[in-house]
Amino acid sequence: MRLIRVMCSGRVDLEFILRAFSNGQDGVFIGGCKLDECNYVTQGNYDAFAVVKICKKIMERIGLNPKRLRLEFMSGADGGLLAEATNDFVKEVKTLGPLGDDEGLDKDELNFRLEAARKLVPYIKLVERERLRIPVKTKEAYERFFSSDKFDRLFEELIGEQLAISQIVFQLKKSPRSTGELAETLGLSPSEVSRYMSRSSRQGFVKYDEGEKRYAIA
Numbered sequence: 001m002r003l004i005r006v007m008c009s010g011r012v013d014l015e016f017i018l019r020a021f022s023n024g025q026d027g028v029f030i031g032g033c034k035l036d037e038c039n040y041v042t043q044g045n046y047d048a049f050a051v052v053k054i055c056k057k058i059m060e061r062i063g064l065n066p067k068r069l070r071l072e073f074m075s076g077a078d079g080g081l082l083a084e085a086t087n088d089f090v091k092e093v094k095t096l097g098p099l100g101d102d103e104g105l106d107k108d109e110l111n112f113r114l115e116a117a118r119k120l121v122p123y124i125k126l127v128e129r130e131r132l133r134i135p136v137k138t139k140e141a142y143e144r145f146f147s148s149d150k151f152d153r154l155f156e157e158l159i160g161e162q163l164a165i166s167q168i169v170f171q172l173k174k175s176p177r178s179t180g181e182l183a184e185t186l187g188l189s190p191s192e193v194s195r196y197m198s199r200s201s202r203q204g205f206v207k208y209d210e211g212e213k214r215y216a217i218a
Contacts, residue, residue, distance in 0.1 A: 014125065
């Protein structure tokens with residue numbers, strides 16, 4: 001694993017995490033100040049909290065084990081806690097094995113799924129700011145929201161469907177695929193694929209070839 005140091009955990013961007021996995025890192029550990037004890041007036045550790053929660057959902061959606069990403073809050077005096085937390089995380093990642101092994105994904109499929117997610121980072125940051133931002137920065141408010149059905153519903157509506165469409169488009173760039181082939185490759189149901197394809201067709205991203213009985217890039 002690689003250590004990347006920044007001044008504040010609030011500066012940890014979603015792109016940084018996904019890029020680390022794309023570069024072959026088996027796990028990503030983020031350490032931040034204790035909540036409500038930020039060294040800066042921005043309370044950036046709450047931003048890190050949100051980024052990690054969203055990234056874990058993205059990882060689940062693209063088939064990566066979310067245990068490969070961990071966020072711990074501690075003070076500058078907690079050297080022993082930092083050592084304990086990082087050692088525990090390293091042990092857990094070693095148990096999971098190289099990225100992709102625990103998930104049953106080969107290198108090409110892994111890179112494909114990560115790249116599809118990375119392409120959406122600007123969009124995800126926009127919807128996070130407009131629809132997933134919590135007005136009051138308290139531990140209780142953040143834990144309540146990110147463990148709620150409302151967050152799950154908004155994630156699927158705003159991000160989950162876009163992730164699926166992005167993966168489908170990436171697959172179709174390789175070659176035309178049928179609904180069944182896309183469903184099998186992406187681990188989706190045929191009805192889910194049909195719904196996403198209908199939306200993609202209306203947006204002009206894909207088209208259906210009646211002769212081949214397959215979808216292709218428009």
